[in-house]
Amino acid sequence: MNVLVIGSGGREHALCWALARSPRLERLFCAPGNGGIAGVAECRDLDPLDFAAVESFCREADIGLVVVGPEAPLVAGIVDHLRGAGIRAFGPERAAAALEGSKGFMKDLCARHGIPTAAYGRFREAAAAKAFAAELGAPVVVKTDGLAAGKGVTVAATLAEADAAIDAMLGGRFGAAGEEVVVEEFMVGEEASFFAIVGDDAVLPLATAQDHKAVGDGDTGPNTGGMGAYSPAPVMTDALVEQVMAEIVRPTVAGMQAEGMPYRGILYAGLMITATGPRLVEYNIRFGDPECQVLLPRLKSDLLDVLIAACDGRLGQVALDWSDEAALVVVLAAEGYPGDYRKGTRIGRLDRAAALDGVLVFHAGTARRGDALVATGGRVLGITATGPTVGAARDRAYAAVDRVDWPEGFCRRDIGWRAIERETAS
Structure with missing residues (x-):
């Protein structure tokens, strides 16, 4: 089967890496891709919001599955367009994508269906x-x-x-x-990222994860798209996973179905684990970035098989198989991010980082200019490592980070600290 991945970030590099491992895959394309994705997929310069161009390419390349990475084309209705054209696509349709596209819509849905979340108001x-x-x-x-x-x-x-x-x-x-703005009660607790894959016939939880949004060590400074993540998240016990499924995820899927907006795709619940239980912070309608870069290296199942089953209403026949090893990703960002930052700086010695056992290098904002790899974004690289514990994965990841030659880049040095504190205490 030929597959097209839509997007250009670290999440899409991880998706391409995982899909490339499937024995069912014939050719893999990514649009528009980046400097690292080009190593595992054929990149095409397509605008993800130009649905007619994407459809035309799918027909030319005999694409059997389109996997949409980022939220913007989902919210704009790319899945509706492709499915309407008879092309299999993984992700929610436009109406269901409002779970991320409108925070007010999401909060109102929670209110209607008794899903625990922060008190809020919507205002113009x-x-x-x-x-x-x-x-x-x-x-x-x-x-x-x-x-x-x-x-x-x-x-x-x-x-x-x-x-x-x-x-x-x-x-x-x-x-x-x-x-319009949404004003919310501030919730106190520990954040966690919870993912489920949703088909017409089943809702399957994925492995747990936790990310670091603040730019600085000790969770200081402004929030970013994510400076690192790890999986599993020790805060998410088996009992808590089932509570989240029973009180948050399943009621959301049932509510969307009852209101004529069936949800299919990845459902990402940002959670706050409070003293009174888990509460929903927000929904995303796609894999998290950088959580995707630690979830997929732990997934032993064939990702292509899983996504096709979800699209075709056979997800209930799937049993997900996960590695017992932990995974941790450290994001290397351009100096100045999340504010103003320079573009076009050269990155070297990535091969030395990737040569370490258990290490994967995912590209988020890079491009090839001749023989040089240059930074083109704020979050530029994700250095992922696996290990028997989060602490061991952390040590491998930072050993790889220290091999990268990029003076204009920086990273947090405390990714995984909550999990490692728990491992040390036990």
């Missing part, structure tokens, strides 16, 4: 939003309703910060994404 007027924030009290969370490339969330320590965030969002800083 700054005065009303500020009044509700004052009612909740600081700290308080302010979010753009729509997609803002991971930058539309402010955790305000004071009401003054909340007011400034509300003014910025409703004032046009994020364009159409900020025409």
Whole structure:
């Protein structure tokens, strides 16, 4: 079978790496791809939002499955278009993609179906939003309703910060994404990333994971798209996994079905594990990045078989097989990220990093310019390692990081600290 992966980041590199291992695969394409993906897939310069061009390529290349990585084309309806054209595609259709495309939609769905989440309000007027924030009290969370490339969330320590965030969002800083804001209660607890694969006939939980969103060591500084992740997440016990499935994931899938918006694809629940139990922070409609880079190296099952089964209504016949080893990824980012950063800097000696046992190098923001590999994004590389424990995986990952020659890059040096503290204590 020929397969097309849509996207250009570390998540898509991990997807391509995993799909390339399938004996069912004939040719693998990625659009548009990046400098590292080109090593495992044939990259094509297609705009993921040009649905007609994607459809045309699928027909020319005899594509049997399209796997959509990022959220923007899903929210825009690429799966509807492809399925309407008779092309198998993995991911939610446009109506169901509103779970990520509109935070207000997601919160209202939770309210209708009794899914535990933070108290909230939706606003288009700054005065009303500020009044509700004052009612909740600081700290308080302010979010753009729509997609803002991971930058539309402010955790305000004071009401003054909340007011400034509300003014910025409703004032046009994020364009159409900020025409409405969601103001939420601040939840206290430990965050975790929970993934399930959803088909018409089954909902299967994936292995657990936890990421690090803050840019600095000790979870300090502004939030990013993710500076690292690890799997499994010790906070997610078997009992907690079943509680999340019973109280959050299954009611969401059932609610979407009942409301005429059946969900198919990856459902990513960002959780807060509070003193009173798990609560939903937000939904994403695709694999997390960088969580994908630690989940797929632990998946022993054939990913292509699993995705086809989900598309074809046979997911209930699938049993997922996971490695007992842990995996950890350290993100190398361009100096200055998540603010302004330089592009075009050269990266060297990646072969020396990848040569270490148990190490994989996933590219997120790179390009080939002649013989040189250059950085083109904020988050640029994901150095993933496996090991018998999170601590062992951590040691391998940082040993590989230290072999990379990229003076203009940086990383956090404490990825996995929560899990390693638990391992040490036990």
